Amino acid sequence: MSTIRELLKDAMKDESKVLVYAIRHFLSAGKLKYDDPADKFDEVIANATDRDNQAIGELMEQNPLGIDEIHVYAMKIEKGRFAFVFARDEEEATYFFCRTFQRWPMNCHQYPMDSPMSVGYRFRSFRELKKEHDEFPALAGIYEKEVTA
Incomplete structure (x- = not known):
């Protein structure tokens, strides 16, 4: 079973901006841990609040990791x-x-x-x-x- 750490690693490799910043937000908010099973992300995203969505949107706009989807x-x-x-x-x-x-x-x-x-x-x-x-x-x-x- 894959973990959130592996999901994030794959998202970084694939330069999937939305997924990277969503995982990053939920990790910093304490809603996910690196060793959680990857399918927990689906549960967390399904229960995302407006505040979560706004924070993810801001991360994508600021793009601190410089992810450029080419x-x-x-x-x-x-x-x-x-x-x-x-x-x-x-x-x-x-x-x-x-x-x-x-x-x-x-x-x-x-x-x-x-x-x-x-x-x-x-x-x-x-x-x-x-x-x-x-x-x-x-x-x-x-x-x-x-x-x-």
């Missing part, structure tokens, strides 16, 4: 060619794509950050690749698949 979007350039863009949302990714490629993407799909991408002769997750960027939106890479006639 996603990766696959955007089709042309048949068999895709750009992967790191951005906060689909709108930001599309705007970046249009500025970079001087055209609208043919489509746009969000990918999981733990998906592997071939870089040279090895595979790296988008989460790893994201660490190489300081500003967003940013181009994660171009993927070209072989197109057969």
Whole structure:
């Protein structure tokens, strides 16, 4: 059985801003302990007061941990060619794509950050690749698949 500590660790890894600050608030309010079972969070959040919700909202707005929810979007350039863009949302990714490629993407799909991408002769997750960027939106890479006639 997982604990609140493990849930918080996973939320930090996934940069889940709402979950991180909700857990942090309930820990500081004494409504959760690190060694509590993770499913206790559901009970605590179900009984959250307006004051709890306000405090979580303030933490999210202040963002003292500097959590920036960045996603990766696959955007089709042309048949068999895709750009992967790191951005906060689909709108930001599309705007970046249009500025970079001087055209609208043919489509746009969000990918999981733990998906592997071939870089040279090895595979790296988008989460790893994201660490190489300081500003967003940013181009994660171009993927070209072989197109057969």
